Amino acid sequence: MEQALAADDARVQKRAEQSIHVMQLAGRTYDEQRGRCDWELVARDMGMSLIGCLRLFDPSVSTVPVRSLPNITDWLAEDISTLKSAVSEKFGVVTADEWRLIGVYMNIEQPDCFMAHNICTFSRMTPDMYKAITRHKNDGLKWKDIFELYPIPNSVHVLRDAYHRFKKRDDSKPKTLPMKWSDADTRLLKELVQTYDKPGNRHELLTRAQAAFPNRSQKSILDKSRQIISKPQVITNDAMDRVNKLVDAYGKDWARIGQEIDVSPRRAQRIWTLHQERQKVTLTWTENELDILRKCIHDGVGMAEASRRIGTKTQFGCYFKEQSLKRAMANNTLQKSKTPWNADDVARLLHLVSTYKRGEIDWTAIGKDIGRTVSSCKTKHGELQRNRINSMDNHSQAVSHEVQKQYEQQQSVDWAKIAQQLDLSERECLEANQFNDGKIRWIYHPDEFSWDMANRMTTFIKDNYPKPLPVNYTAVSNYMWIGMSDCVKMASLLRGEMVWTA
Secondary structure, three states, X not given: OHHHHHHHHHHHHHHHHHHHHHHHHHHHOOEOOOOEOOHHHXXXXXXXXXXXXXXXXXXXXXXXXXXOOOOHHHXXXXXXXXXXXXXXXXXXXXXXXXXXXXXXXXXXXXXXXXXXXXXXXXXXXXXXXXXXXXXXXHOOOOHHHHHHHOOOOOOHHHHHHHHHHXXXXXXXXXXXXXXXXXXXXXXXXXXHHHHHOEOOEOHHHHHHHHHHOOOOOHHHHHHHHHHHHHOOXXXXXXXXXXXXXXXXXXXXXXXHHHHHHOOOHHHHHHHHHHHHHHHHOOOOOOHHHHHHHHHHHHHOOOHXXXXXHHOOOOHHHHHHHHHHHHHHHHOOOOOOOOOOOOHHHHHHHHHHHHOOOOOOOOHXXXXXHHOOOHHHHHHHHHHHHHHHHHHHXXXXXXXXXXXXXXXXXXXXXXXXHHHHHHOOOHHHHHHHOOOOOOOEOOOOOOOOOOHHHHHHHHHHHHHHOOOOOOXXXXXXXXXXXXXXXXXXXXXXHHOOOOOOOO
């Protein structure tokens, strides 16, 4: 059992390193003009199958920008041709997981690939096909029998949906477009509505309007009249400024002010009130304002009263913020100001993530512990991972070159000297080096086993990767100058996870 677990750990470690290598190769082969990576070249360099490389690729930590093409008009002819050939030649029967791999291969969002493939490969419903299917339905055929006659790719459901969405058009009848209302006609009808419209009795209005517009139908006149009557009167900034000046001149004589601007006294007062509210409204929420709003929500106070208590927010602003707070409470997240991540928060995030196994991270618990949303924690962790991979990729070639030069000259590596030359730490150099020539094997044998080497490796791991941090066996292998698989196996032996057998 312990040997099986150790073997699983080794496989997981190997897969993780292969994933990093695949993402580095994908980043190097990325073509900005084509918008995707050369996956055939990546597979050839890795010595693996194309689909195997795609499965190792993790878009969430990759530096390659994923394209979004939600509309079929956004797609280039080359992209569509590549998508169709990839689906037919490289994947065959496509499952849900393989659509994810197709998205990685195309470097385009998975739903966009699915949409474009459906549009480009599914047959369109034509008038002749519509008539024929209608005839088969009238004859009593079921959809599965009709599908055998007209096998649109995918399923019988696609055929049925295409049939129901199709709108039959009669091209023999000329189409007449409705007459548009000009600005002059609209102004004339508006005057008629203001003069002759009476609630419950629009006979006189309709009679006068038909006389003024003899070429328009009764329905067109009624629809336009309803639109004019129901259209809300927008309060413009100019109207508010004018009312404010009139209040300065006449005081709060709303009847006189309303007469000046041709509105009712009540509306004139409403315009002035709205102007006063906008003068004191601020857009950003302070912690003090949020505390007042939370207390109002807790006490069951309405948003109109909450707006009055806060003083710098409108009733609608309070309502929208209330909904935001309630959603945050429902998701077990804390409403926190959008402050930048500091070093303590980042360190706490990395420590919490390291306590979980890969694929089993409880982001809800991490967000609650740090005091940030799940989305914020995931985004920040992905950013840190991308920065780490970019840093490794940038330093890998330089470190490997220096290691190779030293090893070929003196058959040993001075990591302190390399770190000083490249202005890096020794641990960063150990993790970045990819030069492996000359590394020795370390196979357990009772007569040849050296506890000095074992203690040296154990001390290095404890000093650089204390629990719960995962051990980077690339660094261990470079430090010991022993093959990585042997380091992993020896570490398992020293932890008691494998049986000591020759």
